Amino acid sequence: MIAFRSTSHPQLDSLAESVAGTLARHGHKAYFAGGCVRDALRGAPVKDIDIATSATPDEVAALFPGRSLAVGKSFGVMTVLEGGIPFDVATFRRDGGYQDGRHPDGVVFDSAEHDAQRRDFTVNALFYDPRTGRVIDYVGGRRDLEAGIIRAVGDPLTRFREDRLRLMRAVRFAAVCGWTVEPATLEALRTEAPHLGCVSAERIRTEFLRTLCEAIRPGDALRLLRETGLLAAFFPELLRLAGCQQDPRWHPEGDVWEHTCLMLDLLKTPRTPELVWAVLLHDIGKPDTLVTERAPDGTCRYRTPNHAPAGAAMVPGILKRFKESRAMTEAVTEAVRYHMQFSELPKMRRSTLRQVLGRAHIREELELHRVDCLASHGKLDCYAFALEKLRELANEPVLPPPLVTGRDLIALGFRPGPAMGALLKRLYEAQLEGSGRDALLRQAAAERPSAD
Numbered sequence: 001m002i003a004f005r006s007t008s009h010p011q012l013d014s015l016a017e018s019v020a021g022t023l024a025r026h027g028h029k030a031y032f033a034g035g036c037v038r039d040a041l042r043g044a045p046v047k048d049i050d051i052a053t054s055a056t057p058d059e060v061a062a063l064f065p066g067r068s069l070a071v072g073k074s075f076g077v078m079t080v081l082e083g084g085i086p087f088d089v090a091t092f093r094r095d096g097g098y099q100d101g102r103h104p105d106g107v108v109f110d111s112a113e114h115d116a117q118r119r120d121f122t123v124n125a126l127f128y129d130p131r132t133g134r135v136i137d138y139v140g141g142r143r144d145l146e147a148g149i150i151r152a153v154g155d156p157l158t159r160f161r162e163d164r165l166r167l168m169r170a171v172r173f174a175a176v177c178g179w180t181v182e183p184a185t186l187e188a189l190r191t192e193a194p195h196l197g198c199v200s201a202e203r204i205r206t207e208f209l210r211t212l213c214e215a216i217r218p219g220d221a222l223r224l225l226r227e228t229g230l231l232a233a234f235f236p237e238l239l240r241l242a243g244c245q246q247d248p249r250w251h252p253e254g255d256v257w258e259h260t261c262l263m264l265d266l267l268k269t270p271r272t273p274e275l276v277w278a279v280l281l282h283d284i285g286k287p288d289t290l291v292t293e294r295a296p297d298g299t300c301r302y303r304t305p306n307h308a309p310a311g312a313a314m315v316p317g318i319l320k321r322f323k324e325s326r327a328m329t330e331a332v333t334e335a336v337r338y339h340m341q342f343s344e345l346p347k348m349r350r351s352t353l354r355q356v357l358g359r360a361h362i363r364e365e366l367e368l369h370r371v372d373c374l375a376s377h378g379k380l381d382c383y384a385f386a387l388e389k390l391r392e393l394a395n396e397p398v399l400p401p402p403l404v405t406g407r408d409l410i411a412l413g414f415r416p417g418p419a420m421g422a423l424l425k426r427l428y429e430a431q432l433e434g435s436g437r438d439a440l441l442r443q444a445a446a447e448r449p450s451a452d
Contacts, residue, residue: 001133004036007045015083016049017130022063023089024131028055029112031127031136033090038123041135041145042177051080051089052115052127060089075107094118095162113138120159120166121173121185122151148179156188165199167192167230168207175221176214186228193229204234205322212264212280213271219261237318238280240287245302251376256283262375268367274328278335278368281318285311285336312337331361335368342369342382345389351432357390358399402428403437404444412441413448423447 006012016032023030033052040046053060060078061068068089069079076091092115093107112127119125122141128134135142144151150173152159152166160166170189174181181189196204208225215221222238225231231238242257253259263279285307293301315333338356342365345353359365370383390398404427406420414420427440435443 002037002040002128002135004032004040004049005045006047008047009085011083012046012049012085013130015085016051016087019064019080019082019087019089020051020053020130023051023053023055023060026055026059026063028053028059029092030055031112031129033115033127034119034124037126037128037135038141038145040128041126041142049087051087052092052112053089054092054112055089056091056109060091076109112136117153119153120163120169122153123149123173125153144182148177149182150174150177150179150185151182152185152188156185157191160188160192161195164192164196165203165207167196167228168199168204168211171221171224171228171230172207172211172214174224175211175216175218178216181224189228189230193233196230196233201234201321201323205324208234209273209276212276213273218264218267218271218276220265222261222264237284237314241283244287244290245292245300246286246304246376247302253375256286259283259375263371266371266374272364274331274335274361274364275367277319277324277328277332278339278364279371281311281315281332282336282339282368282372283307283311284314284318285309308337308340331364334359335361335365338365339368339372342366342386345382346385349429349433351429353389354393354398354432357386357393358397362390400431403431404428404440408441409444412444414444415449 004013004016009015020030020032030051030053033050036046036049055063057070057073057076057078060080061070064080067081069081069086071077071079072088072090076093078089079086080089081087091109092112094110094114095107095118116125116127116138119139122139122144124141125137125139126141126145127136129136139153140151150170152170167189170181170185173179211221211225212218222231226239226242238257238260241260242255244256246254246256246259251259253262260279260283263282264276267275267279283304286304289304289307289310291303291305293303295301312333315336316329319329319332338359341356345356348356356362366383366386369386370380373380373383402424404424406416406424409420409423410416414423423444427444430443431440
């Protein structure tokens with residue numbers, strides 16, 4: 001028997017066995033299928049369990065009255081609720097033609113063997129019979145799993161042309177499992193990469209972020225996306241980082257591309273999409289701001305003045321193309337804009353320091369700074385300084401509410417307007433430097449406008 005460990009629900013496997021058992025007791029074949037079998041065989045936790053069966057959608061609905069949903073009935077897929085958990089129950093099938101490069105035009109219900117042969121990769125075409133504990137393998141998937149190989153089922157060009165999202169999935173499975181893509185599948189991947197454009201931006205974004213968030217070595221995953229031509233198809237801006245030189249005194253690791261790949265590998269796990277975007281885009285402004293100078297000894301020196309604000313200006317357009325959320329776009333834009341600021345922390349006034357440390361995403365920004373340093377010069381003194389200051393402020397708000405408000409100033413005779421706003425800003429900075437309310441009111445009174 002194989003253990004189907006789940007981090008999402010401790011009874012996931014027993015509930016899935018209950019669904020399969022109901023189908024089997026009524027004369028139908030019912031197997032666990034696809035990714036859950038792959039992950040269980042390699043000792044990884046499973047996120048969900050899909051069930052493949054000889055039962056038709058109508059027969060599934062009849063066996064689970066009031067607990068089945070026809071979410072994908074036209075493709076032979078029903079959702080069955082068991083113990084409050086949804087399970088996809090799909091009828092064994094063969095797919096018709098693929099006119100849009102994503103979805104079959106129709107399906108024909110068929111045998112388990114033919115169902116396996118229409119799947120994407122051999123390691124995803126395995127079945128498991130929960131009654132007998134037997135793995136059912138029609139395509140050599142178990143052999144490839146044990147060898148650590150991603151191989152398309154049948155002809156790889158045909159598989160990729162049926163559904164071009166499989167191009168991204170091939171890289172994700174290889175990166176997450178730490179496996180290699182076998183030569184014929186890899187060659188087909190390179191051939192079909194320019195046709196990725198028929199896949200929606202949202203689906204590409206989801207696969208891309210899952211790849212870099214879940215990969216064993218996300219830097220290697222990014223390299224594979226570049227080597228196959230996929231990155232050129234959906235994220236050409238990143239290709240400009242390759243060959244963009246940096247001053248070896250601060251960046252002994254090499255160009256901006258290599259620096260970015262190293263940073264991805266250094267991120268703490270679990271990695272978040274926000275930090276992955278921030279790493280990918282933090283130096284996106286360097287190619288446009290690169291200045292090459294000749295030092296007195298004849299060596300080349302490279303500078304990228306103002307690359308942070310230049311990069312921040314590029315972020316919204318890039319993330320809009322990926323249909324990213326406004327909140328994510330704002331957070332990543334701020335991280336890119338301010339990522340060079342941390343080297344100045346020890347020199348900042350207390351008020352400025354508190355405003356920096358009080359930013360909404362300061363923890364993510366500090367993680368970006370940490371991996372930025374480790375992937376280059378290796379010095380973490382400013383990172384340690386920031387953590388120490390955050391510890392000092394742990395028992396009080398980093399950015400406390402203002403002690404003096406606009407109402408206070410109006411009571412003193414000020415009129416609303418730019419001058420009053422500027423004064424409120426100065427008073428708040430003085431508060432962050434340690435001034436109390438009485439001192440702030442005296443400062444404001446000293447600047448009170450004279451009566452006409």
